[in-house]
Amino acid sequence: MSGGRRNDESDDEGGGWGSTFLKLAGAAAVIGGIYSVLKQPQAEVTPYGTRQPDPQVVILKVDGSLLPRKAGCGGYLSSASQKWICGFTLKLDPSLKVDETERQAILRGLKWVREKGKRKVEVKSDNFGVVDLVNSGSRSNDYVIREIRDLLCSSDWEAKLSWISGDQNKVADRLAHKAHALISFGSSGVQSNDQEHETQQFCTQGSVETINLGEEVASAPVAKTPKQRFQQKEDEVLIQSWLNVSKDSIVGVDQKGDSFWNRIGEAYNKHRDTNYKERKPMALKGRWHKINPSIQKFVGCYKQAVSTQQSGSSESNIIQAAYKIYFQDEGEKFIFEAAWRLLKDEPKWLTGSSEASTKRTKNSASGAYSSSSNPPTPTSS
16 A cells, blocks of 8 residues: 555656646746847837927918017928028018018918928927917917918918927027117018028128027027016006196196196006106007006997896996907007996097097197096097
């Protein structure tokens, strides 16, 4: 019995070693297969989240520029790998608003690139409001916005518009400022460079300057003269000053433009918050002529909103509806609500019609004007 048992145990031990050997051999085969695969040349893999630049795509960066009595736009074309191709500048009508110069920059840039025969273009602007308006598809009465949309949607090329920061658009900004030196509206300077050098010479009329694309990635921003924009509280003091001087019955209708704004300047600087700088009469006049037309238009939008709202609508709902109407009509947001609240109950702003509000009767040889329903308004106010 003991001998038979030993033989059985020997058989079991032999079977166990055989099974282990087979397992080891199989594992070795698998490892060898993996190793052979790993030794084969591997195709280049693009890291997740990145893509190779499309060599057919060109980048167009544009910008508008507005200075006192000067307006222009400019931009440049580069390859997808940020190599310079060519640039342009164009002098514009100085009566345009800031957003209008930005819209012209996009429109003229698109036309310029299309004339060069490019078929894939990415347009970049640092004006978020204009970019958002174009891409939103909302109704706009502005022919420039409509023309930009038509070009972007044209079936004979691929074009899209996106926003970039000002730091990424420094070269286009400088080119837009170059337009101020051009001789007449619509004149331009364009310089092509088929060699696509990193550093380029850009030509305007009578001058050549070297501009480095590396500026846009430099850590130090380009130094610009800081603009001291009017704040809401300054607008409120300006409006109160305008109303007080306009309603002054002593000097009233005999005020000429210069003396009128000199008096407003005195009143404004007397009552302004000491945290804000003194303002010259002409600066106040320029600000007024920016605020007043917008408020006149908003008054009309407000009246339209009142007429279309259901009975029982809250004041807040009416104002929001007026905001929407204004944006649809003007293509930009209304930003003077605080000023409107100061003026909305004054006779001149009750009608909602800018034409009605500007009808005045000349009543003296001095050139002053007045209206039966409006505060006295000087000739050049």
